[in-house]
Amino acid sequence: xxxxxxxxxxxxxxxxxxxxxxxxxxxxxxxxxxxxxxxxxxxxxxxxxxxxxxxxxxxxxxxxxxxxxxxxxxxxxxxxxxxxxxxxxxxxxxxxxxxxxxxxxxxxxxxxxxxxxxxxxxxxxxxxxxxxxxxxxxxxxxxxxxxxxxxxxxxxxxxxxxxxxxxxxxxxxxxxxxxxxxxxxxxxxxxxxxxxxxxxxxxxxxxxxxxxxxxxxxxxxxxxxxxxxxxxxxxxxxxxxxxxxxxxxxxxxxxxxxxxxxxxxxxxxxxxxxxxxxxxxxxxxxxxxxxxxxxxxxxxxxxxxxxxxxxxxxxxxxxxxxxxxxxxxxxxxxxxxxxxxxxxxxxxxxxxxxxxxxxxxxxxxxxxxxxxxxxxxxxxxxxxxxxxxxxx
Amino acid sequence: xxxxxxxxxxxxxxxxxxxxxxxxxxxxxxxxxxxxxxxxxxxxxxxxxxxxxxxxxxxxxxxxxxxxxxxxxxxxxxxxxxxxxxxxxxxxxxxxxxxxxxxxxxxxxxxxxxxxxxxxxxxxxxxxxxxxxxxxxxxxxxxxxxxxxxxxxxxxxxxxxxxxxxxxxxxxxxxxxxxxxxxxxxxxxxxxxxxxxxxxxxxxxxxxxxxxxxxxxxxxxxxxxxxxxxxxxxxxxxxxxxxxxxxxxxxxxxxxxxxxxxxxxxxxxxxxxxxxxxxxxxxxxxxxxxxxxxxxxxxxxxxxxxxxxxxxxxxxxxxxxxxxxxxxxxxxxxxxxxxxxxxxxxxxxxxxxxxxxxxxxxxxxxxxxxxxxxxxxxx
Ligand SMILES: Cc1cc2nc3c(=O)[nH]c(=O)nc-3n(C[C@H](O)[C@H](O)[C@H](O)COP(=O)(O)OP(=O)(O)OC[C@H]3O[C@@H](n4cnc5c(N)ncnc54)[C@H](O)[C@@H]3O)c2cc1C
Numbered sequence: 001x002x003x004x005x006x007x008x009x010x011x012x013x014x015x016x017x018x019x020x021x022x023x024x025x026x027x028x029x030x031x032x033x034x035x036x037x038x039x040x041x042x043x044x045x046x047x048x049x050x051x052x053x054x055x056x057x058x059x060x061x062x063x064x065x066x067x068x069x070x071x072x073x074x075x076x077x078x079x080x081x082x083x084x085x086x087x088x089x090x091x092x093x094x095x096x097x098x099x100x101x102x103x104x105x106x107x108x109x110x111x112x113x114x115x116x117x118x119x120x121x122x123x124x125x126x127x128x129x130x131x132x133x134x135x136x137x138x139x140x141x142x143x144x145x146x147x148x149x150x151x152x153x154x155x156x157x158x159x160x161x162x163x164x165x166x167x168x169x170x171x172x173x174x175x176x177x178x179x180x181x182x183x184x185x186x187x188x189x190x191x192x193x194x195x196x197x198x199x200x201x202x203x204x205x206x207x208x209x210x211x212x213x214x215x216x217x218x219x220x221x222x223x224x225x226x227x228x229x230x231x232x233x234x235x236x237x238x239x240x241x242x243x244x245x246x247x248x249x250x251x252x253x254x255x256x257x258x259x260x261x262x263x264x265x266x267x268x269x270x271x272x273x274x275x276x277x278x279x280x281x282x283x284x285x286x287x288x289x290x291x292x293x294x295x296x297x298x299x300x301x302x303x304x305x306x307x308x309x310x311x312x313x314x315x316x317x318x319x320x321x322x323x324x325x326x327x328x329x330x331x332x333x334x335x336x337x338x339x340x341x342x343x344x345x346x347x348x349x350x351x352x353x354x355x356x357x358x359x360x361x362x363x364x365x366x367x368x369x370x371x372x373x374x375x376x377x378x379x380x381x382x383x384x385x386x387x388x389x390x391x392x
Numbered sequence: 393x394x395x396x397x398x399x400x401x402x403x404x405x406x407x408x409x410x411x412x413x414x415x416x417x418x419x420x421x422x423x424x425x426x427x428x429x430x431x432x433x434x435x436x437x438x439x440x441x442x443x444x445x446x447x448x449x450x451x452x453x454x455x456x457x458x459x460x461x462x463x464x465x466x467x468x469x470x471x472x473x474x475x476x477x478x479x480x481x482x483x484x485x486x487x488x489x490x491x492x493x494x495x496x497x498x499x500x501x502x503x504x505x506x507x508x509x510x511x512x513x514x515x516x517x518x519x520x521x522x523x524x525x526x527x528x529x530x531x532x533x534x535x536x537x538x539x540x541x542x543x544x545x546x547x548x549x550x551x552x553x554x555x556x557x558x559x560x561x562x563x564x565x566x567x568x569x570x571x572x573x574x575x576x577x578x579x580x581x582x583x584x585x586x587x588x589x590x591x592x593x594x595x596x597x598x599x600x601x602x603x604x605x606x607x608x609x610x611x612x613x614x615x616x617x618x619x620x621x622x623x624x625x626x627x628x629x630x631x632x633x634x635x636x637x638x639x640x641x642x643x644x645x646x647x648x649x650x651x652x653x654x655x656x657x658x659x660x661x662x663x664x665x666x667x668x669x670x671x672x673x674x675x676x677x678x679x680x681x682x683x684x685x686x687x688x689x690x691x692x693x694x695x696x697x698x699x700x701x702x703x704x705x706x707x708x709x710x711x712x713x714x715x716x717x718x719x720x721x722x723x724x725x726x727x728x729x730x731x732x733x734x735x736x737x738x739x740x741x742x743x744x745x746x747x748x749x750x751x752x753x754x755x756x757x758x759x760x761x762x763x764x765x766x767x768x769x770x771x
């Protein structure tokens with residue numbers, strides 16, 4: 001047996017023994033994901049148990065180094081673990097901005113002390129992070145942000161406002177872009193700092209989304225103290241870190257472009273029935289679903305191809321922008337098709353007959369995918385300028 | 393007929409815009425939604441609307457209506473779309489009244505149309521059974537009993553079901569699902585024994601309901617027209633309903649678009665108004681061109697109703713399909729071009745996308761009507 005085969009056998013046995021049956025049931029909505037934190041939102045007690053068991057092996061973030069709480073697995077082993085989890089429909093034990101955004105930035109730019117302090121609690125699901133980037137006047141033009149950090153020796157005093165901060169009211173810590181210097185160009189003088197959301201002077205106001213839930217907030221800083229040792233990278237050089245983190249955020253969001261397990265074509269046949277030749281009766285709907293499925297297939301193939309090329313050392317320029325743009329547009333198309341297929345049932349908002357409006361609420365939420373993490377227009381600008389070399 | 397509005401029609405449009413903006417705008421819709429209002433509209437506002445005579449716009453003078461025709465009603469519906477005004481203008485004035493007129497006996501018309509014209513009576517159509525609009529698939533059974541019938545089965549997506557005084561119920565007296573023959577329309581009072589009306593909550597916060605018929609008795613005078621022959625009258629009702637909804641969607645899409653263009657002129661990023669970015673300018677300009685086409689097809693279809701144009705079914709599907717397409721695009725762009733603020737409930741643009749999809753779906757969505765348009769065009 002090769003080493004990898006042995007790893008697969010062991011992994012399979014361990015998962016069989018340790019993954020609770022409830023954690024093998026499909027996730028019904030976003031809300032079913034376990035996000036950890038000091039005050040975790042627990043939908044099922046097994047979520048915590050499953051997270052603890054996986055974290056003990058470093059498998060909440062299998063590709064991070066062991067010394068920081070990860071699993072230390074290489075790409076091949078990660079793939080095996082993923083496949084074995086999929087085999088039994090095991091849920092991912094933990095989802096968080098710490099894993100998908102801050103972690104990669106700290107691994108790249110953080111000092112040893114910062115990595116040791118912040119990464120293990122992310123892996124264990126103990127600290128939940130939020131992202132303090134956008135401000136009322138700094139959205140697409142993120143670099144024009146104005147939240148000020150004043151130098152007080154070993155710490156900063158922070159004043160200003162962020163907006164659209166997802167889960168700010170539930171997060172324990174924030175990674176935040178602040179202005180430490182106003183004298184140069186807007187890309188200079190930005191610093192990347194970490195601080196505790198329980199610090200005096202931090203307040204949040206939840207904002208309701210069109211989908212009815214309130215995942216994001218206005219976040220206010222009134223003389224908030226942040227230690228300089230929690231600044232990542234040099235003072236005033238935070239823009240490069242901010243952008244690096246965004247590429248990871250964009251890759252994470254592109255994941256929404258993945259096609260559902262049950263294809264839309266299948267779902268449509270189930271809901272609407274077939275004509276005498278076994279096809280979907282409405283040719284227009286059939287055409288639109290086919291277009292979607294074809295693009296989703298090509299999108300998945302592109303993700304794999306670019307992944308393989310990256311391993312071979314060839315990079316596709318601005319890959320994260322292409323994926324972010326295409327993946328989120330695909331997800332919006334999928335959600336519109338869910339409405340077209342589901343008809344009256346998909347338009348429900350409340351009540352048991354409509355499963356609490358799961359379909360329409362997901363559809364509305366999907367509209368935000370092409371806005372959060374940098375809008376579609378911003379991604380297209382990046383492709384046009386950085387990849388195609390078109391002038392400003 | 394020239395594709396321009398008469399002076400009288402322009403005045404009607406202006407007065408509709410005034411009243412609806414003032415008394416039944418997005419703020420009122422939000423208040424009704426947040427209060428969990430059972431009906432989904434305000435009876436008081438409905439009385440003001442009735443006082444303007446709008447419920448009788450399309451009803452002939454012989455039945456105490458204004459006899460202005462559907463072009464006039466279309467103008468009012470367009471304004472209702474602009475302001476997202478919740479009222480029985482769609483359920484009862486557009487659909488219910490047309491059903492009574494197209495399917496009812498002379499006695500039924502004389503009994504109902506005058507009070508419909510006065511806005512005192514509300515009638516709603518009970519048609520849909522499955523998740524999609526498919527009128528010929530109607531399966532609900534109407535079994536002869538005495539000199540009338542007994543109805544058993546379920547209907548969904550009945551507009552303003554909780555407010556309606558009567559329902560025009562489409563059921564099957566012969567044949568089987570899929571046949572256009574064998575459908576019969578019945579007039580059923582809302583308080584009929586064996587009928588339960590259940591409120592349903594859709595994404596647009598308007599009043600809709602599901603009806604459950606458990607052996608509901610309909611006497612002979614509740615049968616509308618000749619048994620088994622409702623298809624033609626139902627078809628006309630649906631064509632008119634879809635043109636009316638297209639008019640509503642025209643107003644809705646135009647308003648969403650204008651609000652978005654206003655935002656492009658106001659929001660600044662990178663030191664300029666975002667409307668100065670050509671990527672957004674071209675999309676807005678394209679949408680403007682689409683809206684112009686949409687306006688024309690809606691007016692042509694409305695005039696076709698009043699002119700008894702034999703092409704009405706094709707024009708109805710053309711208007712509905714086009715407006716589904718344009719309203720979907722206008723509302724999607726509306727959110728996208730607003731960025732983060734467009735995703736918030738506090739901001740009003742989201743109300744437009746929600747109402748749009750429900751109006752798009754009612755009586756057949758884009759896919760249904762584009763397919764029907766192709767078939768009626770002979771290919
Ligand atoms: C669901 C959701 C969750 C979010 N979570 C977070 C979070 O956790 N933390 C955080 O910091 N932020 C978060 N955001 C904010 C998000 O990053 C911003 O909304 C986004 O960057 C756009 O900024 P804006 O909202 O100010 O829109 P604007 O920048 O004002 O954009 C308005 C419109 O103008 C367009 N536009 C702007 N500039 C150009 C240009 N040069 N060329 C062409 N078009 C242009 C945009 O694409 C958009 O269509 C979230 C947003 C959403 C919707």
